[in-house]
Amino acid sequence: MSFPDRETVLQFIADNPSATTKQEIARGLKVKGRERQTLRQVLKDLENDGTLERTGKRAWAKTDTPPPTGVIVFEEIDSDGELIGRSVGRDGAFGPPIRYAGYSGRTKGPAPGVGDKGLARINEANGEYHAKLLKLFEQRDEETSLTGRFEKTPRGGRVVPASRKDKRTFLIDGTDAKGAEDGDLVTAMPKPGRPNGPAFGVVTEIIGRMDDPRAASLLAIHGHDIPVEFPNDVLNEAQTIKPLDSPREDLTHIPLITIDPHDARDHDDAVYAEKVKDGWKVIVAIADVAAYVRPGTALDREAQKRGNSTYFPDRVVPMLPFELSADACSLVDNQDRPCMAVEMKFDKSGTKRSHRFIRGTMRSHAKLSYEEAQAAIDGKTGGEGEKWLEPVLKPLWGAYEALGEARALRAPLALDLPEKRVEISEDGKVTGIIEKERFDAHKLIEEFMIQANVAAAETLEKLGSPLLYRVHDQPSDSKLAALSDFLQTLDIKWPLGERPQTHRFNRLLNDHAEGEHAGTISEIVLRSQAQAVYSPENNGHFGLNLTKYAHFTSPIRRYSDLIVHRALISSLGMGEDGLTKEMAASLEDIASHLVATERRSMAAEREATDRYLALYLADKVGAEFEGRITGVTPAGLFIRLGSTGADGFSPISKLSDDYWVHDEGAMALIARGSGKRFEMGQVVKVELAEVTPLQGGLLLKVLSPPRPRKPGEKPPSSRGGRSGPPGRSRGKMSKARKKTRQKASRKKGAKGGKS
Structure with a gap:
């Protein structure tokens, strides 16, 4: 076999993630003379089969590993309210999710948002990637409209955003209010003004009233640009x-x-x-x-x-x-x-x-x-x-x-x-x-x-027809490592050496179905799963444990199913209204579009439900409920109320006078010194402190005391907590995560949502 071969190149990149250019790889492998031509071909082959992603003219990164410095595009805000992006290559975004962690060093700049791009330093810690911005050089379209509630002021008004993820507020001059009254739900566009002054806007549409019981759906529809009227x-x-x-x-x-x-x-x-x-x-x-x-x-x-x-x-x-x-x-x-x-x-x-x-x-x-x-x-x-x-x-x-x-x-x-x-x-x-x-x-x-x-x-597939598969990948190594870390805190073993299989998850769920952690384990198993997508390439459906799966049964409500119907009509000679060559050639783009519209609908449906739940609970401020902690973040606790399924948030500053440290692996907030803890799955009594129906938000006050320190557990360090941005656990990497990283570095060119 000629040198260098693909295994050698991939092993070098895994061991030296900062070496991304062909020259650096060649220098590191001591490639000379004609071997450089071999290296060039190996890199080209690895790029063509998707193992490497081109990140520059002569630079590459493994598709499952972001480069240490590179372009990042911010794609979403997760359930914890954190901005999430991915690395950008020649063919678009690739690789695992990356959390935004502010600007690097003393660098300062405008806050990024969904759709922005920038140059960032990317590092990995405890199986999770973080990005420190060096420069924000492409921001989202500033013409993006804002949906929210119009509030009257002496000089006109202002529009307060309906989405918790949108941090903008537009001031509205009286002549730009377009007849909006206090409490109207409106959409507004930015109005050009002073670059460093307050943001002014112009009302473009009055969509309803905040006191209209159906406002929850209207806001979600307009906030996510879901088309309602048919041309x-x-x-x-x-x-x-x-x-x-x-x-x-x-x-x-x-x-x-x-x-x-x-x-x-x-x-x-x-x-x-x-x-x-x-x-x-x-x-x-x-x-x-x-x-x-x-x-x-x-x-x-x-x-x-x-x-x-x-x-x-x-x-x-x-x-x-x-x-x-x-x-x-x-x-x-x-x-x-x-x-x-x-x-x-x-x-x-x-x-x-x-x-x-x-x-x-x-x-x-x-x-x-x-x-x-x-x-x-x-x-x-x-x-x-x-x-x-x-x-x-x-x-x-x-x-x-x-x-x-x-x-x-x-x-x-x-x-x-x-x-x-x-x-x-x-x-x-x-x-x-x-x-x-x-x-x-x-x-x-x-x-x-x-x-x-x-x-x-x-x-x-048997007839060789193009089609859209419904694909559900197996859980990633990093998610399995996080699952294993958490289960260790419950004294449950989850070996990482075995291939992920559904029966292993089912055995875990069954073994603890009657225990106090049943709900928590179900939640964590769910979070460890990948999101299902549409793709013209078949990677199987992990959740259903099927090697071939496509959506056929709901063409009234899913365009993906209509494509499958047309493919069957064409392949089986059932008529002249089958899949066209033009559509068959565009399946990759169609698949990406359908994944985007599906997630848009899911987000809108979830937002509307949150608002309806908030409306239902609006007259119950001060009441006490039982809930379960479903999320632990550096900022506080997410808690799901048992009676309604509504999700609320309790900020870390409101928990107690303790100094709280976020232990990411244990999914817990731990009090420095005492070691008392609030942890994932814990049942707590809460008081409903505040309801914001416009955003669908619930603010909760935890009434239950934290759990005592675990026997033999060392007190957490003083880093992170209540007095500044709550920090993540800075402890040593767990054995589970070490195993996962070692396993990943040994892989030889291996390629890595709702059925």
């Missing part, structure tokens, strides 16, 4: 378009039924099962949205732009106009509808033996809620599901039980976290917060949808 050409198409005439199989005689939430606004999937000689036949039928939304049309452009529907407690912002999403493409009961269906055959042990895709016409024979289906199968009489018990529901449950055997062998990640639902009255007021019930009916539909999604990925 006229899109509406005209939706009102006049007819499905493309394609060969179809008649499925109307099969008693397919829909099973959905009781308040579902659309129905995009129907199911049927029957017992056959050697097992079960299951049919999953999905609305044929591709027949209506065809490439290149106004409908298609708008659907792709939106990416997905966004669901709020009081409304839905749909991906498709009402005429399609709730009518023509919805599997309304007792009406014929074009569909894409998959017929799957399973043996008695739940192992799939075959499947085939069908472009057909179906008729939903019944519309049941989860509650109605479950009540019928549980033997309750008189409900809507009773009529369908023998012909449909019992076979569905029989097939589901058989699939349960195969599912148990597959061992998907068994995180079943409770989910809260905000109850909204017709006039938009919050009437209660309830925990969603989980029935076998939910799990049955989920399992059949998963099987249909797997079948779609298998078929398209």
